Amino acid sequence: MMVLPILLYIASWICYGLLKFTARNIYLKFYRTTIFTVSFVLAYPFILTYLFSPFACMSLINGKPENFDEHVNKNDYPQYLIENRNIECNFEHYKKIKFAALFGIIIWGAVVPGYIFYQIYKKKESLFEFKVKIKYGFLFNGYLNSSYYWEFIILSKKLIIVFITVFMERDYDSRLQSFLIIASLLFFMNLQINFRPYFNEKLNNLELYASIVVIITVLLSFIYEEFKNEFSIEYILISVFNIMRSGLFILFILFTYFMVFKRFNQAR
Numbered sequence: 001m002m003v004l005p006i007l008l009y010i011a012s013w014i015c016y017g018l019l020k021f022t023a024r025n026i027y028l029k030f031y032r033t034t035i036f037t038v039s040f041v042l043a044y045p046f047i048l049t050y051l052f053s054p055f056a057c058m059s060l061i062n063g064k065p066e067n068f069d070e071h072v073n074k075n076d077y078p079q080y081l082i083e084n085r086n087i088e089c090n091f092e093h094y095k096k097i098k099f100a101a102l103f104g105i106i107i108w109g110a111v112v113p114g115y116i117f118y119q120i121y122k123k124k125e126s127l128f129e130f131k132v133k134i135k136y137g138f139l140f141n142g143y144l145n146s147s148y149y150w151e152f153i154i155l156s157k158k159l160i161i162v163f164i165t166v167f168m169e170r171d172y173d174s175r176l177q178s179f180l181i182i183a184s185l186l187f188f189m190n191l192q193i194n195f196r197p198y199f200n201e202k203l204n205n206l207e208l209y210a211s212i213v214v215i216i217t218v219l220l221s222f223i224y225e226e227f228k229n230e231f232s233i234e235y236i237l238i239s240v241f242n243i244m245r246s247g248l249f250i251l252f253i254l255f256t257y258f259m260v261f262k263r264f265n266q267a268r
Contacts, residue, residue: 056167
């Protein structure tokens with residue numbers, strides 16, 4: 001997966017070469033930078049998902065195997081990669097996989113987006129020049145001039161969500177995972193409301209509604225996890241109470257954001 005952006009880049013260059021020899025458009029040379037950046041941004045969440053997966057190991061103790069001994073320490077059981085249960089996390093080969101994944105996270109998760117952002121930041125005063133817009137226009141088109149960087153905020157959100165979803169898949173409680181995801185989504189939704197990055201209010205509304213839908217989806221998955229394995233009356237009553245309390249709290253926050261958003265539109 002580390003080489004996926006490179007493979008996409010090579011495939012894009014092949015298409016670029018074919019167009020160059022057939023269409024002979026004089027503006028094609030300006031799209032050489034776009035070839036890589038578009039491929040990278042589209043593949044970014046998938047790359048991160050697979051790069052974080054080697055850090056998610058789980059012991060068979062979680063599945064309570066037949067030879068499970070309550071008196072044996074949890075660390076005495078070998079841990080296996082969740083993505084591939086044939087790979088034991090204590091082997092030397094796994095350490096090489098882990099190192100390669102960490103290197104990939106640094107390069108594809110931080111260095112490459114940072115470099116692209118730096119190139120745009122240097123040209124922030126001339127974003128609408130022909131060459132700049134062709135190279136990086138898809139990253140800031142649709143945003144206000146003061147919010148040219150917003151696509152990188154979205155990439156940061158994807159990075160955090162993928163980290164929580166994949167890395168915390170191991171011995172962490174799914175309720176904690178759901179809580180952190182919802183907290184992250186609320187944080188970025190708050191940024192969306194405060195900065196209003198899109199030049200069109202309909203786009204701002206659409207982004208806000210999409211965030212609300214995602215939060216409700218995560219909340220519903222949390223409810224499903226709560227009822228998946230336990231069926232005792234006491235547990236169900238306590239779970240319903242906790243879910244209602246958490247749900248009312250989230251709905252209150254969403255209602256508050258909605259009212260602020262509505263007043264902001266009326267003021268405009």
